Amino acid sequence: MRTLLVWLAGGLTLVGSSQVALANGWNMPVGVSTLSGEIYGLHMTIFWICVVIGVVVFGVMFYSLFKFRHSRGAKASNFHENTTVEVIWTIVPLLILVGMAVPATATLQKIYDPSEAELDVMVTGQQWRWRYEYLGEDVSFISNLATPRAQINGEEARGEHYLLEVDEPLVLPVNRKVRFLFTSDDVMHAWWVPQLAVKQDAIPGFVNENWVEIQEPGIYRGQCAELCGVDHGFMPIVVHAVEEEEFDTWLAERKEAAAEEAMGIDREWEMDELMERGEGIYSSICASCHQPEGQGSPPAFPALAGNEQLISDKDWHVNKVINGVSGSAMPSFRNTLNPVELASVLTYTRNAWGNDTGEVVQPAEIAERLEE
Amino acid sequence: MWEVVKSVLAAFLGVQREQQRLKDFEKGNPVAFIAVGIVMGAVLVGLIVLVASLAAG
Numbered sequence: 001m002r003t004l005l006v007w008l009a010g011g012l013t014l015v016g017s018s019q020v021a022l023a024n025g026w027n028m029p030v031g032v033s034t035l036s037g038e039i040y041g042l043h044m045t046i047f048w049i050c051v052v053i054g055v056v057v058f059g060v061m062f063y064s065l066f067k068f069r070h071s072r073g074a075k076a077s078n079f080h081e082n083t084t085v086e087v088i089w090t091i092v093p094l095l096i097l098v099g100m101a102v103p104a105t106a107t108l109q110k111i112y113d114p115s116e117a118e119l120d121v122m123v124t125g126q127q128w129r130w131r132y133e134y135l136g137e138d139v140s141f142i143s144n145l146a147t148p149r150a151q152i153n154g155e156e157a158r159g160e161h162y163l164l165e166v167d168e169p170l171v172l173p174v175n176r177k178v179r180f181l182f183t184s185d186d187v188m189h190a191w192w193v194p195q196l197a198v199k200q201d202a203i204p205g206f207v208n209e210n211w212v213e214i215q216e217p218g219i220y221r222g223q224c225a226e227l228c229g230v231d232h233g234f235m236p237i238v239v240h241a242v243e244e245e246e247f248d249t250w251l252a253e254r255k256e257a258a259a260e261e262a263m264g265i266d267r268e269w270e271m272d273e274l275m276e277r278g279e280g281i282y283s284s285i286c287a288s289c290h291q292p293e294g295q296g297s298p299p300a301f302p303a304l305a306g307n308e309q310l311i312s313d314k315d316w317h318v319n320k321v322i323n324g325v326s327g328s329a330m331p332s333f334r335n336t337l338n339p340v341e342l343a344s345v346l347t348y349t350r351n352a353w354g355n356d357t358g359e360v361v362q363p364a365e366i367a368e369r370l371e372e
Numbered sequence: 373m374w375e376v377v378k379s380v381l382a383a384f385l386g387v388q389r390e391q392q393r394l395k396d397f398e399k400g401n402p403v404a405f406i407a408v409g410i411v412m413g414a415v416l417v418g419l420i421v422l423v424a425s426l427a428a429g
Contacts, residue, residue, distance in 0.1 A: 086387040105427060 029194050032220065032241070034213040035110055036197035042107050046100055053096070114211040117179030121170070125182075125189030125202035125224065126331060128231035128288065132170050135181075139254045142336060143168045144284040145234045149292065152234075164221040167284060169238035173247035174214045182208040186331055187229060193222030193237055201226060214241040229329075231288055265339050265363045271347065274360060278348025281341055286349070289329060294353045300329060305353035314350065314359060318369060321346060339367040376400070376408050383409070384416070 030040045068074035120135040133140035146165045150156040159165070172178055182191055184202040192199040195218075200210045214220075222237035242250065283292060289301040296303035304310060310317045321342060324332035333342060346361040379396050382388040396405075 081390055083387060083389050087385070090385050090387055109428065 031195050031197045032214055032216045032218065033196050033198075034215060035107070036195070038107055038110070039197045042103055045103065049096065049100060111210070114177075114179040114209045116177060117211055118176045119173070119178045120181065121172075121178060122181045122183070123170075123191050123202065124185055125191065125228070125235075126185040126336065127187065127229050127329065128224075128235040129285070130170075130189075130191070130235060130237060131185075131336060134251065134254075137251060137255060138258050139251060140258075141168050141254075142285070143170065143238070145236060147234075149287075161221065163233060164223070164236045164238070166236055166238045169219070169240040171240045171242060171247060171250050172212075172214060173244045174217050174241050175244060176247075177211055177213045179209065179211045182210070185336075188226045189224050189228045189235070190226035191222070191237060192225035193220050193239055195220040196222075196239065199225055214239075217241050217243055234288070261338060261340055265367050268364075269340075269343065269360065269362060271351070271360045274344045274347040275351060277341070278344035278346070279352070281337070281345045282348050282352075285333075285337075286345065294349065294355075304349050305355060307355075310349070311355055311357055314357075314361070317350065318346060318361070318366070322366075322369060334370065339363040339370060342366045373404075376404050377412070380405065380408050380412050384412070 028040060028043055030037055122131075122133040122135055122140075124131040124133070129142050129144045131140065131142045143166045145163065146167045147159065147161075147163050148156065151158050151162060180191070180198070180200065182200050182202040183206060184204045186204060188204070189202040190199060191202055196212045196214065198210050198212055200208050202208065218241055220239040220241065222239070224232055224235045224237075226232075228235075286304075290296050290304050291301070294303060294305035296305075320330065322332065322334050324330050337345070340363045343361045343363040343366045346366070347359070349355065350357045350359050350361065375396075379388065379392065379400075382392070
């Protein structure tokens, strides 16, 4: 009877502590995609199998320690091998493992089947931001951390979504199968959104696939899950899941804006509009290395403010931004920014912080450079 | 021959009777064990591939 009570208490403690863990959000979320609930169920099934095994193994062990203790005059029996017992303790784990593999494999097969997707989104990681491209729709943009520097530096109180907010979220429709293609421009990153049950490596030179069908509209946040450098913690992911009609409208608007932007390449731009645009791009893309005031952080990240070579040699400057500097942290922005954005940020860096070259870099000349 | 197969199967599982082990080591021919081991290893791989392709198909 006493033994039974001990067992019961032990079991209740385990169930109780697991409920506490669930309530505190320590467990993985159930999620909002068609597969996330299934993955959660699998996780819990295997968790409980492990709990039962743990209780049985440690129960037998502690029971034996207690019952056959030395002070009660227990004598160790001295024998060698018992084939029957050995076979049983080999076969039982084998059956348990196979039993766990069957449902796990069934779920994995579904995860690895991105066929019949209605929308393809290319996700490219780069130090330290994500680029999203709606394949076949001519819509692409980069998604940068939106948390103000002052909060990161501890000069301001942290906001609700500290380091989990971006300037441009990935917008996706609900109830449509969306296929993701993951790759990277530089080092390995990983795109991880717990609520979508998607965690996939983005590897340079490889394309990994995954897919999601979101069932509830909402805002879902995630982070890079592969240590990728100094700003690894500063490249969050925000997915904005919206109703299908809302998504179609959004995509049409973005397409139109992209087409308009393409038209803008040919016209003559004013210094002021390029400066204004360039400032925004500089602070979201360049400032993490070259610093908000262009002072850089030598020797890794050279200063731009008062940089003699930059001021005197426009061609050199344009080349560095378009093609990057191999062997350094400076990436190529050829595919990341469009000609208007490149011209804006070039004009800005050639004229801000006392670099008063007075030169306007026109989108048209950048477009020409890109063709070469 | 059947004795050798049984011993290799026992080795796959990792459990063997002490009696049988002594017998194998005294009377067995190592070449037979190695050959049967390789063949049955290949059979095991084949079986796993078969099960996996059945599951995937």
